[in-house]
Amino acid sequence: xxxxxxxxxxxxxxxxxxxxxxxxxxxxxxxxxxxxxxxxxxxxxxxxxxxxxxxxxxxxxxxxxxxxxxxxxxxxxxxxxxxxxxxxxxxxxxxxxxxxxxxxxxxxxxxxxxxxxxxxxxxxxxxxxxxxxxxxxxxxxxxxxxxxxxxxxxxxxxxxxxxxxxxxxxxxxxxxxxxxxxxxxxxxxxxxxxxxxxxxxxxxxxxxxxxxxxxxxxxxxxxxxxx
Amino acid sequence: xxxxxxxxxxxxxxxxxxxxxxxxxxxxxxxxxxxxxxxxxxxxxxxxxxxxxxxxxxxxxxxxxxxxxxxxxxxxxxxxxxxxxxxxxxxxxxxxxxxxxxxxxxxxxxxxxxxxxxxxxxxxxxxxxxxxxxxxxxxxxxxxxxxxxxxxxxxxxxxxxxxxxxxxxxxxxxxxxxxxxxxxxxxxxxxxxxxxxxxxxxxxxxxxxxxxxxxxxxxxxxxxxxxxxxxxxxxxxxxxxxxxxxxxxxxxxxxxxxxxxxxxxxxxxxxxxxxxxxxxxxxxxxxxxxxxx
Numbered sequence: 251x252x253x254x255x256x257x258x259x260x261x262x263x264x265x266x267x268x269x270x271x272x273x274x275x276x277x278x279x280x281x282x283x284x285x286x287x288x289x290x291x292x293x294x295x296x297x298x299x300x301x302x303x304x305x306x307x308x309x310x311x312x313x314x315x316x317x318x319x320x321x322x323x324x325x326x327x328x329x330x331x332x333x334x335x336x337x338x339x340x341x342x343x344x345x346x347x348x349x350x351x352x353x354x355x356x357x358x359x360x361x362x363x364x365x366x367x368x369x370x371x372x373x374x375x376x377x378x379x380x381x382x383x384x385x386x387x388x389x390x391x392x393x394x395x396x397x398x399x400x401x402x403x404x405x406x407x408x409x410x411x412x413x414x415x416x417x418x419x420x421x422x423x424x425x426x427x428x429x430x431x432x433x434x435x436x437x438x439x440x441x442x443x444x445x446x447x448x449x450x451x452x453x454x455x456x457x458x459x460x461x462x463x464x465x466x467x468x469x470x471x472x473x474x475x476x477x
Numbered sequence: 478x479x480x481x482x483x484x485x486x487x488x489x490x491x492x493x494x495x496x497x498x499x500x501x502x503x504x505x506x507x508x509x510x511x512x513x514x515x516x517x518x519x520x521x522x523x524x525x526x527x528x529x530x531x532x533x534x535x536x537x538x539x540x541x542x543x544x545x546x547x548x549x550x551x552x553x554x555x556x557x558x559x560x561x562x563x564x565x566x567x568x569x570x571x572x573x574x575x576x577x578x579x580x581x582x583x584x585x586x587x588x589x590x591x592x593x594x595x596x597x598x599x600x601x602x603x604x605x606x607x608x609x610x611x612x613x614x615x616x617x618x619x620x621x622x623x624x625x626x627x628x629x630x631x632x633x634x635x636x637x638x639x640x641x642x643x644x645x646x647x648x649x650x651x652x653x654x655x656x657x658x659x660x661x662x663x664x665x666x667x668x669x670x671x672x673x674x675x676x677x678x679x680x681x682x683x684x685x686x687x688x689x690x691x692x693x694x695x696x697x698x699x700x701x702x703x704x705x706x707x708x709x710x711x712x713x714x715x716x717x718x719x720x721x722x723x724x725x726x727x728x729x730x731x732x733x734x735x736x737x738x739x740x741x742x743x744x745x746x747x748x749x750x751x752x753x754x755x756x757x758x759x760x761x762x763x764x765x766x767x768x769x770x
Binding site: 301347348349355356357360362363365366367368369370371372373374375376377378397398401402404405408 | 558565
């Protein structure tokens with residue numbers, strides 16, 4: 251599979267940015283998104299409706315600029331769309347809408363919805379006997395504050411939902427932190443977990459493919475505080 | 478109605494698209510279905526946010542979720558999940574609530590949900606079924622599951638003596654002739670409404686589908702006076718009726734459950750009386766409306 255170069259991505263991101271300042275949350279997710287779309291997810295613009303595709307659910311919907319840039323780089327949406335992000339005729343809002351953007355699996359923005367939707371998606375695939383596709387949900391460490399996540403973490407762990415991977419981009423932005431590490435909130439409920447440098451592509455790839463197919467898996471992508 | 482739902486839901490599971498999502502409530506009743514279809518009877522435990530989120534995810538894969546709990550936990554506790562995990566994702570589910578407004582009167586405020594239909598009415602495109610008899614449940618559930626949009630079935634322990642399975646559109650139960658005041662009874666309030674106007678020339682029409690409301694039927698039946706009797710928050714359908722009759726001079730009386738928290742227990746029949754929804758209370762309201770002092 252071809253990879254998205256940092257230069258290419260930066261150029262696309264600049265088109266979304268259009269002179270504005272991005273918060274650290276945009277940059278903190280870029281490497282994870284690159285590794286996912288370049289090396290992990292089995293989905294292409296031609297298979298966005300294939301029931302056997304992998305699903306990527308961006309739960310922290312505000313981290314959208316890099317997401318749009320990546321989707322453009324991989325051909326899911328025309329790069330022209332990036333130039334008018336948020337405009338009155340644009341399909342690209344400050345949070346993504348699955349009905350407006352090809353390749354976007356869920357509309358998100360309100361925190362704490364992605365993991366529940368991911369659990370349901372994983373259950374639906376299982377009910378249909380689709381054992382191949384995998385469901386990946388990207389969250390932030392501050393988003394973990396939302397109680398809805400903990401309903402999903404406990405249930406997925408208890409039922410051994412082995413086709414589900416959560417990715418927590420941890421820039422230590424949760425107001426009260428996660429003493430003992432974000433991963434411990436998952437492992438106590440029976441998930442497998444890996445905590446890696448959120449900018450190290452090889453480490454991310456190893457962690458993202460490190461699931462055992464019997465239990466849900468979490469990858470904590472650690473980046474600099476507030477990044 | 479709950480038993481009719483459990484039986485009917487077990488039948489619709491024969492369709493491999495159907496998936497039941499529970500949050501412990503009625504899990505024991507669904508144990509036989511769960512044993513037969515372990516992948517498609519999902520009990521998430523006491524987790525109502527997850528229950529709706531899971532329904533949204535299932536629907537995204539093409540499954541048809543049937544989601545069930547007590548009305549306050551199903552509709553009110555996870556309202557944002559209903560708005561975002563279903564509607565905003567462009568997918569649908571069939572929500573089946575029990576408890577209605579005050580079936581569990583002795584349980585107190587936590588288990589009462591008179592505002593459920595009004596709350597869903599803030600959303601777009603929902604079908605709301607309020608059966609008045611257990612025999613109406615099966616066809617309504619089957620039709621809802623066969624559709625693709627979102628639907629809410631509001632089940633109650635309060636029932637009418639006669640079932641009208643086909644009464645999605647307004648069905649005239651008692652015809653007082655042209656120009657008579659029209660009383661529309663929604664779901665299980667029909668018997669009390671019929672008693673209330675037994676000796677008055679009032680046409681009584683019944684529906685178990687307040688959304689979408691049969692506005693064409695309403696326009697065909699309504700004269701200058703319309704009385705709405707609903708088993709949930711009073712005035713929930715006022716907007717719909719007023720819009721449907723906007724081009725006609727008319728008077729509207731909207732009866733239903735009051736907003737005030739009574740802080741009283743007792744039985745559903747007691748709450749009927751306190752909210753003026755028993756036959757005597759309805760009669761008082763109708764008399765005052767039709768024979769103003």
